Amino acid sequence: MSDVGGVAADQLRSLVERIERLSEEKKALADDIAEVYSQARSQGFDAKILRKVIARRKRDAAELQEEDAIFSLYLEALAFDKTPLGAAGRVAAE
Amino acid sequence: MSDVGGVAADQLRSLVERIERLSEEKKALADDIAEVYSQARSQGFDAKILRKVIARRKRDAAELQEEDAIFSLYLEALAFDKTPLGAAGRVAAE
Amino acid sequence: MSDVGGVAADQLRSLVERIERLSEEKKALADDIAEVYSQARSQGFDAKILRKVIARRKRDAAELQEEDAIFSLYLEALAFDKTPLGAAGRVAAE
Amino acid sequence: MSDVGGVAADQLRSLVERIERLSEEKKALADDIAEVYSQARSQGFDAKILRKVIARRKRDAAELQEEDAIFSLYLEALAFDKTPLGAAGRVAAE
DNA sequence: TCGCCTGATAGTTGCC
DNA sequence: GGCAACTATCAGGCGA
Numbered sequence: 068m069s070d071v072g073g074v075a076a077d078q079l080r081s082l083v084e085r086i087e088r089l090s091e092e093k094k095a096l097a098d099d100i101a102e103v104y105s106q107a108r109s110q111g112f113d114a115k116i117l118r119k120v121i122a123r124r125k126r127d128a129a130e131l132q133e134e135d136a137i138f139s140l141y142l143e144a145l146a147f148d149k150t151p152l153g154a155a156g157r158v159a160a161e
Numbered sequence: 162m163s164d165v166g167g168v169a170a171d172q173l174r175s176l177v178e179r180i181e182r183l184s185e186e187k188k189a190l191a192d193d194i195a196e197v198y199s200q201a202r203s204q205g206f207d208a209k210i211l212r213k214v215i216a217r218r219k220r221d222a223a224e225l226q227e228e229d230a231i232f233s234l235y236l237e238a239l240a241f242d243k244t245p246l247g248a249a250g251r252v253a254a255e
Numbered sequence: 256m257s258d259v260g261g262v263a264a265d266q267l268r269s270l271v272e273r274i275e276r277l278s279e280e281k282k283a284l285a286d287d288i289a290e291v292y293s294q295a296r297s298q299g300f301d302a303k304i305l306r307k308v309i310a311r312r313k314r315d316a317a318e319l320q321e322e323d324a325i326f327s328l329y330l331e332a333l334a335f336d337k338t339p340l341g342a343a344g345r346v347a348a349e
Numbered sequence: 350m351s352d353v354g355g356v357a358a359d360q361l362r363s364l365v366e367r368i369e370r371l372s373e374e375k376k377a378l379a380d381d382i383a384e385v386y387s388q389a390r391s392q393g394f395d396a397k398i399l400r401k402v403i404a405r406r407k408r409d410a411a412e413l414q415e416e417d418a419i420f421s422l423y424l425e426a427l428a429f430d431k432t433p434l435g436a437a438g439r440v441a442a443e
Numbered sequence: 444t445c446g447c448c449t450g451a452t453a454g455t456t457g458c459c
Numbered sequence: 460g461g462c463a464a465c466t467a468t469c470a471g472g473c474g475a
Contacts, residue, residue, distance in 0.1 A: 075392070076238040083239065083399070083403060083406070085385050086386070086399075087406070089385065093378040096371055097375060097465090097466090100368055100371045100372065103368050103371065104368070106364070107364045110364075112361065115463095115464090116326055117364065121369060121372075123326075177309060177312070181309060181312070183288045183291065184309075190277055190281040191281060193277050197274050198274070199461095200270070202460085204270075206267065210419050211274075212454075215271060215274055215275065231395055232402065302472085303449090303450090397468095397469095400467090404467090446475090447473085447474085449471090449472085449473095450469105450470090452467100452470095455467095456463100456466095457462100457464085458461105458462085
């Protein structure tokens with residue numbers, strides 16, 4: 068019997084080792100990324116801005132359309148800009 | 162009519178303002194806490210350890226007995242060292 | 256002598272209690288905020304979007320101008336769309 | 350000339366793409382890890398405890414002795430248990 | 444109802 | 460030593 072204190076030790080060990088292995092690889096990639104940022108900096112780029120660009124591209128890639136529709140609606144309701152008619156038009160389209 | 166694009170603007174504005182007000186107070190408290198940590202540091206205390214002490218007290222207040230039991234069990238199953246009983250003792254004592 | 260094991264116990268206790276007290280108040284405020292979101296939901300608002308609106312207002316309030324200048328520059332360099340001037344305008348407006 | 354608005358577009362694009370590529374791989378690994386936790390759960394393991402075990406193994410690998418020493422000291426100073434003399438004895442041993 | 448997923452928070456680390 | 464970014468953990472909402 069492989070149980071130790073009621074725990075299937077072999078299964079547990081396997082799970083732990085897989086997680087630790089994957090975590091190491093993940094850590095290695097994080098280091099690689101840091102290295103690229105380091106290179107960027109040495110080429111004169113601003114790493115902080117670079118991060119923003121990448122974050123922006125990621126957000127842009129994602130689909131925010133439906134959310135944005137409601138979002139805009141709320142913003143407009145708050146008189147976030149001075150053109151509420153734009154909002155009315157979009158609402159009418161619903 | 163207070164609706165703007167189908168949204169009850171007044172209600173919305175009220176909600177947003179209440180949340181923002183509460184958030185500011187919350188932020189002020191967070192700053193106060195940071196200030197206390199700062200004082201602690203100037204009195205020679207190690208803020209990192211202090212955080213651990215407080216987190217521990219919080220956890221102790223809650224129930225973590227059962228968790229620890231399973232925890233010890235898992236650690237033993239992994240035969241983390243060659244004196245499993247000693248390990249269990251140390252874990253329980255932590 | 257108030258030292259216990261070389262630690263000024265009274266000072267430490269005072270610090271810990273102040274932090275715990277402030278943390279409780281902070282927690283109470285967090286609960287208040289959650290309550291407002293709950294009310295919002297019962298009034299038909301989408302809490303998720305509401306959070307986004309508030310986050311957006313917060314970001315807007317902060318100063319992103321200088322960063323945005325470089326940001327736009329980078330975006331244009333990436334030819335993020337085929338109307339770089341339009342892109343720059345949109346970014347600046349964000 | 351490859352500059353766009355004073356930015357070396359080719360270099361920038363290369364950097365961005367490398368980072369995005371590495372980030373995707375990193376994300377994939379994070380998903381793999383989540384999958385292992387999922388399997389663990391389906392085998393009856395408590396994922397939360399499992400995380401603690403792994404974190405513990407990681408910390409054990411590192412050095413945390415000194416921290417623990419101060420930590421215990423602080424806890425004792427707070428009279429966390431009802432045997433302060435035991436604490437004094439341990440301190441005297443230092 | 445349970446597990447997933449996102450957003451919030453706390454802790455850690457590295458830079459300045 | 461403070462600050463800011465990143466990571467990890469946690470909780471609450473959401474959907475199957």
